[in-house]
Amino acid sequence: MIAASNLVAILGMALATLACRAGGYFLFRALRPSPFLRAMLGYVPGALFVGYVAPALAAGGAKEWVGAAATLITVRLSGNIAIGIAAGTVSAWLVWLAR
Amino acid sequence: MNAPTFTAAGLARGARRSLAVAAGLAPFGLVVGVLAAGKGLSLTETGLMSGLVFAGASQILALDLWTHPAPVLAVSFAAFAVNLRMALMGPALAPWLERLSGWRLWGNLFLLVDHGFALAIAEGRKGERDGGFLFGAGFALWCAWLACSLAGHLLGTTLHPPRGHPLFFAALAAFVSLLVPLWRGRQDALPWLAAAAVALPVAHFAPHGAWHVVAAALAGGLVGAFGERRRGAP
Known part of the structure; x- marks a missing residue:
């Protein structure tokens, strides 16, 4: 079942999101970026994920800090992201249970 | 290539x-x-x-x-x-x-x-x-x-x-x-620090949307690019 207003809202969200996904790339291609802008884009991926993580950790408590540390260490040692996510989540869960 | x-x-x-x-x-x-x-x-x-x-x-x-x-x-x-x-x-x-x-x-x-x-x-x-x-x-x-x-x-x-x-x-x-x-190594340290330093206040003052992620990406990118220019990297 699909309500008309829900459908329009979902399509609006989809269009806005596609505009972000495709718009940046086509704008970049049309503008022929300078070497400085190209250098900048090399640093964007890491900084973007730091931007996700830093406020979440700052707002979090022991659960988040222990979980994040366990994730980092496990991924670093195993080279496996799935194991890191699992280890981090289990550690966070243990801290949560212990409190 | x-x-x-x-x-x-x-x-x-x-x-x-x-x-x-x-x-x-x-x-x-x-x-x-x-x-x-x-x-x-x-x-x-x-x-x-x-x-x-x-x-x-x-x-x-x-x-x-x-x-x-x-x-x-x-x-x-x-x-x-x-x-x-x-x-x-x-x-x-x-x-x-x-x-x-x-x-x-x-x-x-x-x-x-x-x-x-x-x-x-x-x-x-x-x-x-x-x-x-x-x-x-x-x-x-x-x-x-x-x-x-x-x-x-x-x-x-x-x-x-x-x-x-x-x-x-x-x-x-x-x-x-x-x-x-x-993480690529030492050259990422300063851009990542800048990203965190910018993300924290932006997330605090604009908690809705994901402006802190955009701001962090731009800040880290700028610091990284300026660093490369200063080092004279290509």
């Missing part, structure tokens, strides 16, 4: 690599499904939203705002604000996308998502340039996303993990784990 542009082998490689990250996406997808059920969206509508929008944080924010009839402008703007960061990902993937056209290009743009993006950047630094890798990673994540949000909707009435439940930590753990392959 004459690397293949888009192969089935690359597609399979990308799908396999991204399934590891899908674990971090699962709780997020479940939350979207549970929220959608709570707001009275049908299973079809939930699947339609996850399939067409395919961007978790923006879906959660929009569902938070959802009323009946749906506030079309508000949720569309929420999607735009939260997903503006993707406008920075496309250009960063230009070395991959420039060699594609038609459905291969548009498919990759449509499937562009944080986790697949991070994997592609990390693998790209090791020489991977197969557009199929990007597509396979995005498509596997899209399938996982759809499955999890539908499962969340089905569980919506029975499953009620409280807001601070450690299960939700998996979403943050996914982003933390993606930092490891993105």
